[in-house]
Amino acid sequence: MSGNPPLIVNTKCECGHQNPVGTVLCEACGNPLLDGADSARPLEMRYDGKARRSQKTNPGVIDRVWNFFSSVKIAIYLIVLTLLGSTLGTVFPQESTFLHIDPSTYYKQRYGTAGDIYYRLGLSHTYESWWFITLLVMIGASLVICSLDRVLPLYKALSRQQIRKHRRFLTRQRVALATKVAEGPEDWVSKAVQPLKKQGYRVMTDGGALLAEKHRFSRWGPYIIHIGLIIFLLAVLARGLPGLHMDQHLAFPQGEIVHIPDTSYYLVNERFTVEFYKDEEMPEEFRGKKVLPKLYETKAVLYECTADCGDPSREPKLAKVASHAIQVNDPLSYKGMKAYQFDYDLTPVLRSVTPKLVNSATGESYGSFKLEMKNPQRSFTAGPYTLELKEKYMEFGLSEEGKPISKSPYPNEPAFFFLIKGPKLPAGGEPYFYFPKQNDKAEFQQDAINDKLGGQGRFLELEVGDMSGVDVSESTSYLNVRVDRAMPFVWVGAGIVMLGLVLGFYWQHRRIWLTVGEGELTLGAHTNKNWYGLRREVSSFLKKMDINADEKSLENGGDPA
Amino acid sequence: MSLLDFSNDVFIAAFFLYSAAFMLFTIAIMGRRWSGREPEEHSARWGRAAFIASSLGLLCHLAYFFTRWAGGGHIPVSNMYEFMTFLSMMVMVAFTVIFSIYRKILLGLFSVPISIIVMAYAAVFPQEVQPLIPSLRSIYLNIHVTLAAFGESFFAVAFAAGLMYLLRTVNFNSSSKSDKRQQRGVEFTLFIIIVIIGFLASVFAFRGAGYETVFIRSNVTVDNPGQKDSTIEKVSYKMPPIVAPYHSEIESFQSILGIKKPLFEAPFWMKGVNAGRKLNTVIWSLLTGAVLYGVLRLLVRKPLGRALQPVLDGIDEGDLDEITYRAIAIGFPIFTLGALIFAMIWAQVAWGRFWGWDPKEVWALVTWLFYSAYLHLRLARGWQGRRSAWLAVLGFLIVMFTLVGVNLVIAGLHSYAGTD
Numbered sequence: 001m002s003g004n005p006p007l008i009v010n011t012k013c014e015c016g017h018q019n020p021v022g023t024v025l026c027e028a029c030g031n032p033l034l035d036g037a038d039s040a041r042p043l044e045m046r047y048d049g050k051a052r053r054s055q056k057t058n059p060g061v062i063d064r065v066w067n068f069f070s071s072v073k074i075a076i077y078l079i080v081l082t083l084l085g086s087t088l089g090t091v092f093p094q095e096s097t098f099l100h101i102d103p104s105t106y107y108k109q110r111y112g113t114a115g116d117i118y119y120r121l122g123l124s125h126t127y128e129s130w131w132f133i134t135l136l137v138m139i140g141a142s143l144v145i146c147s148l149d150r151v152l153p154l155y156k157a158l159s160r161q162q163i164r165k166h167r168r169f170l171t172r173q174r175v176a177l178a179t180k181v182a183e184g185p186e187d188w189v190s191k192a193v194q195p196l197k198k199q200g201y202r203v204m205t206d207g208g209a210l211l212a213e214k215h216r217f218s219r220w221g222p223y224i225i226h227i228g229l230i231i232f233l234l235a236v237l238a239r240g241l242p243g244l245h246m247d248q249h250l251a252f253p254q255g256e257i258v259h260i261p262d263t264s265y266y267l268v269n270e271r272f273t274v275e276f277y278k279d280e281e282m283p284e285e286f287r288g289k290k291v292l293p294k295l296y297e298t299k300a301v302l303y304e305c306t307a308d309c310g311d312p313s314r315e316p317k318l319a320k321v322a323s324h325a326i327q328v329n330d331p332l333s334y335k336g337m338k339a340y341q342f343d344y345d346l347t348p349v350l351r352s353v354t355p356k357l358v359n360s361a362t363g364e365s366y367g368s369f370k371l372e373m374k375n376p377q378r379s380f381t382a383g384p385y386t387l388e389l390k391e392k393y394m395e396f397g398l399s400e401e402g403k404p405i406s407k408s409p410y411p412n413e414p415a416f417f418f419l420i421k422g423p424k425l426p427a428g429g430e431p432y433f434y435f436p437k438q439n440d441k442a443e444f445q446q447d448a449i450n451d452k453l454g455g456q457g458r459f460l461e462l463e464v465g466d467m468s469g470v471d472v473s474e475s476t477s478y479l480n481v482r483v484d485r486a487m488p489f490v491w492v493g494a495g496i497v498m499l500g501l502v503l504g505f506y507w508q509h510r511r512i513w514l515t516v517g518e519g520e521l522t523l524g525a526h527t528n529k530n531w532y533g534l535r536r537e538v539s540s541f542l543k544k545m546d547i548n549a550d551e552k553s554l555e556n557g558g559d560p561a
Numbered sequence: 562m563s564l565l566d567f568s569n570d571v572f573i574a575a576f577f578l579y580s581a582a583f584m585l586f587t588i589a590i591m592g593r594r595w596s597g598r599e600p601e602e603h604s605a606r607w608g609r610a611a612f613i614a615s616s617l618g619l620l621c622h623l624a625y626f627f628t629r630w631a632g633g634g635h636i637p638v639s640n641m642y643e644f645m646t647f648l649s650m651m652v653m654v655a656f657t658v659i660f661s662i663y664r665k666i667l668l669g670l671f672s673v674p675i676s677i678i679v680m681a682y683a684a685v686f687p688q689e690v691q692p693l694i695p696s697l698r699s700i701y702l703n704i705h706v707t708l709a710a711f712g713e714s715f716f717a718v719a720f721a722a723g724l725m726y727l728l729r730t731v732n733f734n735s736s737s738k739s740d741k742r743q744q745r746g747v748e749f750t751l752f753i754i755i756v757i758i759g760f761l762a763s764v765f766a767f768r769g770a771g772y773e774t775v776f777i778r779s780n781v782t783v784d785n786p787g788q789k790d791s792t793i794e795k796v797s798y799k800m801p802p803i804v805a806p807y808h809s810e811i812e813s814f815q816s817i818l819g820i821k822k823p824l825f826e827a828p829f830w831m832k833g834v835n836a837g838r839k840l841n842t843v844i845w846s847l848l849t850g851a852v853l854y855g856v857l858r859l860l861v862r863k864p865l866g867r868a869l870q871p872v873l874d875g876i877d878e879g880d881l882d883e884i885t886y887r888a889i890a891i892g893f894p895i896f897t898l899g900a901l902i903f904a905m906i907w908a909q910v911a912w913g914r915f916w917g918w919d920p921k922e923v924w925a926l927v928t929w930l931f932y933s934a935y936l937h938l939r940l941a942r943g944w945q946g947r948r949s950a951w952l953a954v955l956g957f958l959i960v961m962f963t964l965v966g967v968n969l970v971i972a973g974l975h976s977y978a979g980t981d
Contacts, residue, residue, distance in 0.1 A: 072937055075937060083934070086930070090924065090967075094918055126918075222940075247913075247914075281692055282691075283691065329696065329698060329699040340911075480912075482914075490905075494905065501893065501894035505890045505894050506891075528940075530890075532887075555879070
């Protein structure tokens with residue numbers, strides 16, 4: 001097939017059938033068209049020798065793209081490149097494995113020059129890089145086009161099979177036999193039907209010719225695999241679309257209701273438990289040396305907001321919709337949203353205090369009020385006094401200009417700034433700083449600050465009498481809240497891949513053709529895999545027909561390629 | 562006797578039965594040309610005995626597995642020791658499946674030793690039954706790990722058949738350039754296997770002798786300006802240190818052959834205190850392997866590949882090619898289901914993402930892509946025979962890297978598997 005192609009290719013077979021350009025074996029009788037009548041090599045049986053779209057003469061631009069992606073060679077290059085590209089991403093940990101790093105300095109500090117080069121080449125995010133995504137998209141294109149280019153001709157070839165085949169088609173199969181038989185053609189063939197049927201073949205006869213076939217469906221295996229892979233790849237790509245995917249890590253202090261951002265859901269961690277294995281549950285070698293966790297569990301209740309949701313001035317109305325004991329390997333799941341056990345923190349977190357307003361001179365108490373760390377009320381009353389909350393600082397600190405600021409939104413070192421109004425106080429009110437935690441009170445010198453702010457006559461103090469005035473959540477559970485609407489398609493794709501794999505690999509398409517004429521039986525057999533099994537089957541069939549053919553003797557030259 | 566004691570005993574019985582089966586397979590093949598025998602009949606008789614021995618071994622192995630399961634309260638695939646013993650068992654199951662299809666006695670000669678080596682490798686790791694940490698407490702531990710190992714074990718049988726194909730067909734008498742390359746390739750593959758045996762030999766020899774040397778290293782890191790944070794890391798060598806960890810001091814040193822200190826220090830880029838120990842193990846394995854290889858070469862006085870070739874005389878190479886392909890064709894769907902699909906399902910349930918490009922996940926994908934390329938090359942590009950056999954050999958090396966290498970060299974989410 002080298003040199004200039006002739007202007008008009010004669011593709012008409014000697015049996016009279018007109019074949020399209022690119023046909024290897026005549027569509028009707030199977031006569032090999034491309035090589036001479038004297039060749040004895042086993043036939044190339046792929047797609048039953050039918051022409052494919054990619055073998056069109058005079059290709060245009062679209063044809064050229066089609067031809068590129070329809071090539072199995074290209075597909076293999078793409079697979080190998082993806083394979084090599086993937087391995088590069090495992091040399092050093094990917095950026096995505098860390099929650100808080102600055103990659104531009106991290107890789108250099110941790111891994112030296114090699115790490116720096118790794119980062120600069122963009123390999124620290126290999127799997128998000130443009131070339132890797134391009135490879136995956138190209139594999140997707142190759143999957144579609146390779147399959148279409150082959151499955152259609154194959155389908156046509158297999159659904160329109162002629163029973164009587166050209167002699168050269170039979171003798172040049174990888175499993176072939178030509179031997180003398182005494183009986184007449186039709187008698188021999190009709191006798192052959194039963195044993196073949198017993199071996200599970202569908203048998204069709206045409207006078208002295210016979211075609212036996214089984215497990216044709218296994219030929220569709222590869223294409224089913226490819227369809228599954230395409231669905232899988234599309235589903236993976238769809239995860240990038242807005243609204244289909246949500247992923248957040250949230251802290252849930254025990255006993256506190258927390259709104260899940262961007263949703264109408266609220267989740268409360270009613271109780272978080274960590275359990276460790278007791279000594280008697282551990283092997284002797286570990287006792288007293290190792291501590292192994294046994295269970296992390298968050299008893300969670302999920303609420304949905306039913307009214308007044310977006311309105312900051314009103315309490316949202318919540319309805320309980322689900323509850324679940326979340327464990328590792330056992331998330332809470334509600335309408336496609338899932339909450340996974342991710343991490344925990346056993347440091348107690350202050351939730352609210354109930355201080356009393358007292359007169360430091362007389363010891364007289366004016367009453368108490370509950371001060372929530374999160375969303376506190378704006379004003380409180382204690383006896384004749386009102387306390388207006390002006391500022392709150394969850395983690396108290398001073399800015400570079402010396403102004404009070406909050407360093408984080410977590411109530412680690414909370415501080416509150418009040419304006420107290422009432423009897424014997426200035427008309428504008430008396431400013432008062434309050435640190436609910438005893439250590440903070442000392443560390444930040446609450447008294448000194450207030451003395452400075454309130455002056456000499458200051459007599460009011462906020463005090464927490466005992467622990468009954470302090471409400472603490474014992475622990476915090478960190479949950480990973482996710483929505484992944486594309487997941488069903490991922491699983492469907494994977495399921496289809498598995499179906500195709502099983503059909504394609506655990507069954508084989510086997511065909512046996514034979515013709516009897518002029519006192520001679522000519523037999524050819526083909527399978528897409530497991531030749532060993534086919535030879536054994538043909539040999540045992542021939543034995544039943546009183547022809548002794550050793551399995552090995554049926555083999556007709558080795559590989560077709 | 563407790564269940565776990567019984568379990569350990571039958572495990573050792575399985576090991577010895579496999580070793581006996583290996584010897585019987587050797588006799589079945591090597592003894593064909595002994596005088597006064599019909600080769601066919603000899604092979605058939607000894608081959609049957611060998612297969613019975615290997616099947617009894619597999620029964621013992623299964624008994625180990627289920628009694629350990631019952632005694633430990635969870636499926637024994639949760640750490641390196643358990644996984645490797647399971648993998649060796651699955652290699653025997655895969656061998657039994659393929660053997661019952663093709664009835665090639667020679668397959669035993671090459672598959673059984675793979676199982677024995679994997680079993681011995683398992684014994685390198687701590688053997689006690691550990692309770693499961695929360696992330697492993699899942700039904701998917703049973704499904705994902707077992708199916709992945711089962712699929713991989715068919716790749717192991719394909720490796721054995723592929724290597725046999727190469728030993729059978731490579732022309733050891735030719736000195737043409739391409740034949741030379743094939744010869745060197747086969748010899749290198751055999752050398753690698755001997756290095757692994759060398760690794761096992763050195764581990765067990767020094768363990769038997771109770772060798773230990775301890776290094777300490779203090780790390781000082783500066784967290785905040787003026788605030789130093791120092792930690793002390795300790796590493797215990799179970800093999801004499803040729804290489805000490807980078808920037809470390811000796812805490813206790815057991816001298817051997819009059820050597821009182823390590824010969825070298827690990828290079829600076831090996832930062833982890835364990836990196837030096839791993840490098841030391843690699844050096845010992847290479848040394849022992851090289852010595853073993855040298856002794857074998859002296860004994861047979863020719864390249865090992867050439868020495869092994871006559872063993873395979875008269876074996877049909879087409880059958881070996883077919884077995885290689887068939888084993889991969891059977892293993893590939895199982896591997897896909899176990900190592901990828903159930904891995905994704907478990908990852909989705911445990912971590913909320915079905916795929917996270919963790920090194921172990923990536924290497925499972927690499928293995929899958931490699932065997933997909935193999936199948937495309939074979940089915941659509943007609944790569945059969947020697948090229949296909951080389952791919953089967955290389956493929957199993959990738960499998961082993963995924964199982965062992967990733968845990969040793971690259972850390973990741975799967976590092977809790979207890980690698981040492």
